[in-house]
Amino acid sequence: MNFALSNDQKMLRDEVRKFAENELAPIAPEIDISGEFPKESIKKLAEMGLLGIVVPEKYGGSEFDFVSLAIAIEEISRACASTGVITAVNNSLTTYPILKFGNEEQKEKYLPDLCSGKKIGAIGITEPNAGSDVAAMETTAVLDEDHYILNGAKRFITNGTEAGIFVVFAYTNKELKHKGITAFIVERDTPGFSLGKHEDLMGIRATGNCELVFEDCKIPKENLLGELGQGFFICMNTLDVSRIDIGAQAVGISQAALDEAVKYSKERVTFGKPICKFGMIQNMLAEMATQIHAARMLVYYAAWCKDAGIKRFSKEAAMAKYYAANISVDVTRKAVQIFGGYGYTKDYPVERFYRDAKILELYEGTSEIQKLVIANELVR
């Protein structure tokens, strides 16, 4: 057993940390208030090769492993949770399914633009009436000669307002239930495709989250991703990978909260001494640090499973995502508690961390769905 990071993983962590602290953290409070998508940051992420971390170099990627992807998402999220999930969606929810299930033409056509930031990626799974129950989706795709005609709507789509390439799931045969779902690659300028409501979110506010609307949207037949009826499998397989990155995002947000809490507890004096000298504060700090360490190990382990070629790691990914999301809400709540009244103001970043953390228990499978995945693996 070896817990040490490799040379390139350590260098990646240190350089991404430096980049995130210098370039992303300073604008994080600003874009949290304005909700403005950080377009300039995307260019910088692309220059560093952070938009296609696991994609092979021949498609414009950086060709690192999934542990490195998790490390990068953690470091970016530590500085800015919005940029963290923007990056995670581009990497694990768009480039990954195209890399894994796309044919050679699709990889050559879409991956270089997604890696260079020329086009941003997004994924369309959730619908107004289909969240945890993915198979309840109502979007349909009907073959009409050499095109599929897409009708329906997708809700809560991260990167939606800015993305140029979308992976979208729709029923091609409703009678086959989940085996009748198919995945498609949809380009932004496709006729019949438009953007709906822009969401005003509680946290991760600069992520261009919006509704996608398909009205007789004509998609070329060759944009079918994988095989007909393989959509549900692609969706679940992709979520296994992306859940590791949401776990990493949770670790990053939590680490930021702990760092701030430790610093503040040394500076803030009450009853004649810094509050870090009080047992009740130390109790919280110790719990936070242990929770973060455990979450990070779960995330690394799930990513290692993927790198090691272990075929079935749904349970490990669900455990990492469930636990990391859960502790992130708790750790950021404790950080606000340590800051006292000041923590409830925008003078300090911990209230933002607390708001940013809540989404972790909701998206890419709620905590309840993660527990369902874990339990199903235990009793199957």
Added chain:
Amino acid sequence: MDIIVCIKRVPQTAEAEVSIDSTGKSIQKDRLTFDMNESDTYALEEAVLLKEKFEGNITVLSLGYPDTDDTLRIALAKGADNAIRIKAENFENPDAFQTAQILKSVIKTINFDIILTGCIATDDAYSQIGVTLAELLEIPHAALVIKVDANEQRTHVHRELEEGLIEHLDIKLPALLTILTGINEPRYASLIAIRRAAKKEIQQLGKENIELEDLVINSVIEELYVPPVTKQVEILTGSPSETATKLAGIVKEKGLI
């Protein structure tokens, strides 16, 4: 154009709590993080800009302990071609002059047109290595450089002096320049460059690999200490009228009015 950049791995102390270790001659380093000295990152970037213009080869050189390899690898990822670590563990706390002597003994075996160093190390703040090294190598130098405009034979440089004065110099190559922060915008290493640099070998030079002249000891650290508090700050508390009354009383008592 062949360029040598001398870099140093230093503790990051800007936001950290610094305390003296048990020897009384150094600081406690176990809880500090380390990185490339700030002005050295600008020197490295200037070297990469020169290489992009003239082609050639960049060698990064550091006298440091084994963990200095991490810093040298990042330099490779940012555009250096070769990296050399001179084993600090073979030398006993060299001062600035000795360090320059050690660097000189390695540099004299390498072809170069320009040597770039940072203008100051953030840990000991000596600012001597660059200029001493130039003297030992018997080449011209310019310190505190904020602009480099070179051709194959000469370089025109701007130096920043006190009171906002800028000095222009024309220097014949080979030469040594010590670089000020702000001269350029140091790049981040891309992930692809990191992956490639991680595999590159770093040349390790021990005392036995270097032809050293007798090292001259000019200075030794006798003691490090935190200056004692000499003036007290009194924070006045109470309502504005109460604190104003107290303040007026103090000013009067001290005979200031």
